Amino acid sequence: MSVIERTQQPVKRKERAVLAEQPAEEAVPGYSPWPWRVGALLVTVVFPLIWFGGLVTSSDAGMAVPDWPGTYGYNMFLYPFSSWFFGPWDFFLEHGHRLIGSTAGLVAIGLVATCIRCDQRRWVWWLSGGLLLLVIFQGLLGGLRVVIDARTIAKLHGCVGPAFFASAAAFCVVLSRWWRDQGIQASRSASAGRAPLALGPAERQVWRGAHLWLALSFTQLVIGAFLRHVGVDGSPQGFQHLVYTHVALACIVLGGTHLYAGRVRRLPGVEPRIRSAARWLSALVTLQFLLGLSTWIVKYNWPSWLDSWTWTAQFVIPEKTMWQTNIVTLHVAIGSAIVACWAVLTVRCWRVFGLAEKAAAGAELSAERAERWQIGQGTTG
Amino acid sequence: MAEILRALVSKSVAAVGLMAFLLAGCEKVPSPEFRANRVEWVKQERLNLEADQQFAPEYREQVDTLLTTLFGTPDEPRLPAIYGDEDPLNQLVSLDRLRLAAGPVSSDEKGKHWGLYREHCAHCHGITGDGAGPTALALYPYPRDFRLGKYKFKSTPLRRPPTDADLVRVIRRGIPGSAMPAFTTLPEEEVLALVDYVKYLTIRGEYERRLLAELPGLEGEPLVDLKALRAGSTKQATAGANAGANQKEAGGGSEQPELPAEQEALNAQLQTLVGEYLYEEIVDRWSDRDESITEVPAPPADLMSTAAPPQEWVAKGRDLFFGKANCVQCHGATGLGDGQTQNYDDWTNDWLKTPGVDVLSKQTYQHFLEAGALPPRPVRPRNLRIPVYRGGKAPADIYRRIANGIEGTPMPSSPSLTPEEVWAVVAYVQAMPYERLSGGDAAMSARPVGGREVSGK
Numbered sequence: 106m107s108v109i110e111r112t113q114q115p116v117k118r119k120e121r122a123v124l125a126e127q128p129a130e131e132a133v134p135g136y137s138p139w140p141w142r143v144g145a146l147l148v149t150v151v152f153p154l155i156w157f158g159g160l161v162t163s164s165d166a167g168m169a170v171p172d173w174p175g176t177y178g179y180n181m182f183l184y185p186f187s188s189w190f191f192g193p194w195d196f197f198l199e200h201g202h203r204l205i206g207s208t209a210g211l212v213a214i215g216l217v218a219t220c221i222r223c224d225q226r227r228w229v230w231w232l233s234g235g236l237l238l239l240v241i242f243q244g245l246l247g248g249l250r251v252v253i254d255a256r257t258i259a260k261l262h263g264c265v266g267p268a269f270f271a272s273a274a275a276f277c278v279v280l281s282r283w284w285r286d287q288g289i290q291a292s293r294s295a296s297a298g299r300a301p302l303a304l305g306p307a308e309r310q311v312w313r314g315a316h317l318w319l320a321l322s323f324t325q326l327v328i329g330a331f332l333r334h335v336g337v338d339g340s341p342q343g344f345q346h347l348v349y350t351h352v353a354l355a356c357i358v359l360g361g362t363h364l365y366a367g368r369v370r371r372l373p374g375v376e377p378r379i380r381s382a383a384r385w386l387s388a389l390v391t392l393q394f395l396l397g398l399s400t401w402i403v404k405y406n407w408p409s410w411l412d413s414w415t416w417t418a419q420f421v422i423p424e425k426t427m428w429q430t431n432i433v434t435l436h437v438a439i440g441s442a443i444v445a446c447w448a449v450l451t452v453r454c455w456r457v458f459g460l461a462e463k464a465a466a467g468a469e470l471s472a473e474r475a476e477r478w479q480i481g482q483g484t485t486g
Numbered sequence: 487m488a489e490i491l492r493a494l495v496s497k498s499v500a501a502v503g504l505m506a507f508l509l510a511g512c513e514k515v516p517s518p519e520f521r522a523n524r525v526e527w528v529k530q531e532r533l534n535l536e537a538d539q540q541f542a543p544e545y546r547e548q549v550d551t552l553l554t555t556l557f558g559t560p561d562e563p564r565l566p567a568i569y570g571d572e573d574p575l576n577q578l579v580s581l582d583r584l585r586l587a588a589g590p591v592s593s594d595e596k597g598k599h600w601g602l603y604r605e606h607c608a609h610c611h612g613i614t615g616d617g618a619g620p621t622a623l624a625l626y627p628y629p630r631d632f633r634l635g636k637y638k639f640k641s642t643p644l645r646r647p648p649t650d651a652d653l654v655r656v657i658r659r660g661i662p663g664s665a666m667p668a669f670t671t672l673p674e675e676e677v678l679a680l681v682d683y684v685k686y687l688t689i690r691g692e693y694e695r696r697l698l699a700e701l702p703g704l705e706g707e708p709l710v711d712l713k714a715l716r717a718g719s720t721k722q723a724t725a726g727a728n729a730g731a732n733q734k735e736a737g738g739g740s741e742q743p744e745l746p747a748e749q750e751a752l753n754a755q756l757q758t759l760v761g762e763y764l765y766e767e768i769v770d771r772w773s774d775r776d777e778s779i780t781e782v783p784a785p786p787a788d789l790m791s792t793a794a795p796p797q798e799w800v801a802k803g804r805d806l807f808f809g810k811a812n813c814v815q816c817h818g819a820t821g822l823g824d825g826q827t828q829n830y831d832d833w834t835n836d837w838l839k840t841p842g843v844d845v846l847s848k849q850t851y852q853h854f855l856e857a858g859a860l861p862p863r864p865v866r867p868r869n870l871r872i873p874v875y876r877g878g879k880a881p882a883d884i885y886r887r888i889a890n891g892i893e894g895t896p897m898p899s900s901p902s903l904t905p906e907e908v909w910a911v912v913a914y915v916q917a918m919p920y921e922r923l924s925g926g927d928a929a930m931s932a933r934p935v936g937g938r939e940v941s942g943k
């Protein structure tokens with residue numbers, strides 16, 4: 106999240122540096138910060154939504170409101186505030202989850218409108234539309250999950266939510282001033298005849314690696330969702346396999362992320378935003394690994410071979426306490442944050458290395474033509 | 487612009503509609519059902535039949551139908567009430583509470599919950615209470631299989647069921663060092679509903695085992711006349727058994743209406759199957775539990791006079807531990823629990839002791855695993871060098887563990903010890919965590935374990 110939040114400030118600083126060479130008004134087409142702002146708002150709304158969703162599952166509150174789209178016969182938004190806010194915990198969670206979810210839907214609609222109004226890039230419009238579609242789909246899944254109470258749908262709902270969160274975060278990168286500045290910078294370098302960023306094997310590895318780790322982190326999340334939604338009549342063997350796979354992949358993701366971050370750190374002249382995302386990732390994944398272990402302990406106790414220590418042997422699982430629920434939910438939420446972080450990093454790689462690739466390919470093209478395709482992404486609205 | 491917007495909207499609507507259509511095709515998950523006790527079935531076959539023989543599959547249906555008629559389903563529990571208002575089973579377990587604990591998870595605006603067992607317990611103990619919920623293999627010890635009717639931590643002696651207070655306590659306090667959680671946040675009403683549901687699953691499970699044990703003796707005859715059973719409603723069926731029971735009590739009642747011969751025969755069958763096997767052999771065991779509680783005699787006065795147990799009691803306890811009580815056999819000379827470590831608990835021994843099964847060779851018991859048995863894992867005697875007692879740390883709790891043993895585990899009762907001797911062993915057990923491993927005597931630091939109140943809370 107904070108990766109996204111920080112997008113605004115440093116961009117401005119850097120922009121000044123970039124533009125110092127030339128008067129701003131001349132070459133830089135207008136940039137509207139509004140799409141990015143609405144996008145950031147969407148991300149900000151969805152993160153607590155994931156948190157709430159996690160709490161709903163942990164508290165088994167999914168069926169605290171039996172109907173949908175209404176709430177006990179009321180229109181969802183008209184349900185008396187005080188009976189909800191001061192009502193039972195399960196009901197608070199489930200209804201709250203629906204309220205934030207609907208808000209996210211509204212913001213997503215606003216995002217499409219803002220993009221169409223303030224951004225000239227058609228493909229951005231389509232992407233914003235796709236995002237809206239995804240959030241509608243997710244809402245529908247959530248509703249169906251209540252109406253027909255099927256586990257498959259609960260699992261799907263648990264996986265699409267984080268996917269939406271990650272997509273929204275990645276989309277913000279496309280909307281950011283940074284994105285545009287990268288284009289300007291590249292075209293200036295090209296027109297000034299400066300050599301583009303060298304795209305050696307190390308860079309390509311970082312670029313490709315981002316996709317791999319994004320995919321593996323998401324797979325890990327999907328396995329986690331299956332772990333969470335295992336049915337009461339599921340087989341012990343199935344659960345055990347899920348646990349083994351989740352732990353094995355956790356080790357792979359943990360090791361891989363650190364290796365990746367190390368590689369990025371050693372890359373000369375790498376874009377600071379790629380570096381910072383990688384740094385965030387190694388911190389988050391380490392935290393997540395520890396949270397995973399804690400989740401196991403607060404749900405199923407320490408492994409029995411640790412029972413020669415008084416401290417571990419006397420531990421009693423604090424079922425359905427705030428303690429337990431929040432550790433588990435934090436594990437769920439950070440899982441989503443990790444996937445989102447990888448998505449952001451991946452999109453940043455596309456931008457930086459993609460431009461470099463194009464620049465290399467277009468080195469023979471005239472500076473004039475190069476200018477056109479890069480600036481063309483700016484906006485006038 | 488407006489065009490594009492329109493295109494976007496119409497395409498989105500189409501796509502969402504398609505997805506909704508696809509999803510609506512998803513079946514609603516079927517309600518979970520009670521799982522048949524196939525392990526017991528296979529065990530009875532191996533105990534009683536030739537190696538290649540099996541019970542007729544019809545028996546499965548007969549057993550299932552009888553169980554469903556009497557006990558209902560996970561969504562709709564039922565209780566036979568053959569003795570009317572005085573029915574001992576209905577006094578033991580309340581149907582209203584069962585309804586709160588059974589069924590799918592839901593709650594309402596006021597915070598009332600249903601489906602408590604599935605919300606809180608089933609992922610470990612299993613829908614059937616067979617201790618084989620999805621998480622089971624990942625836990626040590628395995629979650630309790632209620633169907634044997636055995637419990638470890640209770641105030642009653644071996645072979646007597648726990649009291650409701652014992653079950654409430656286990657649910658409220660959990661079992662340290664195991665996966666059994668402490669449910670501190672549940673309202674009293676819900677805990678009591680869960681207690682009744684545990685008793686219900688236990689009695690149902692014991693009864694199923696009892697019925698399966700009958701199969702070898704039937705020699706091909708049906709266990710129960712299914713057609714007659716289905717024809718008569720449950721009420722009739724239980725009324726039939728009831729009539730039988732009343733007849734027995736009243737020495738042959740006179741105002742019985744004439745029944746068709748078929749029904750008559752069914753009633754006779756039910757009298758044995760329900761009146762005898764269920765009520766006399768199983769439900770009776772659960773009555774008067776409060777009277778069977780093991781009283782903990784007051785400890786000798788000087789034992790309780792100091793913060794830590796006095797040396798002479800500790801020394802006496804140590805002698806018993808290594809001598810007459812022979813605790814050393816399992817808990818080891820060090821007390822670390824490294825004596826006999828290759829014993830199995832009763833839930834495993836129940837099928838592991840079947841002739842032909844060798845724990846060292848998996849092929850010999852593969853068929854049990856396929857029937858749903860959890861792989862055998864030895865129970866480790868407790869490490870007594872750490873002051874953690876799963877059944878409670880108050881001296882009275884430890885007293886009961888030592889005097890009564892721990893049901894279902896190798897830990898034996900100590901009938902040969904006098905109450906005073908048991909107290910001495912308690913004193914030694916409490917002192918062990920603070921005793922130096924080598925040498926012994928002088929190394930006791932005067933630290934109390936779990937307070938010196940005799941009976942915690």
Ligand code: HEM
Nearest residue numbers: 263325326329330332333355393394397398401433437440
């Ligand atoms: C760094 C790697 C890890 C990642 C990215 C990760 C991710 C996740 C996610 C996203 C979920 C929730 C899925 C959902 O509901 O949508 C989850 C669940 C879970 N994870 Fe992890 N995890 C990691 C490591 C671990 C480790 C090391 C353990 C230790 C055993 C663990 C144990 C669990 C458990 C038990 C659940 C289910 C929680 C429940 O039942 O409510 N995780 N994991």
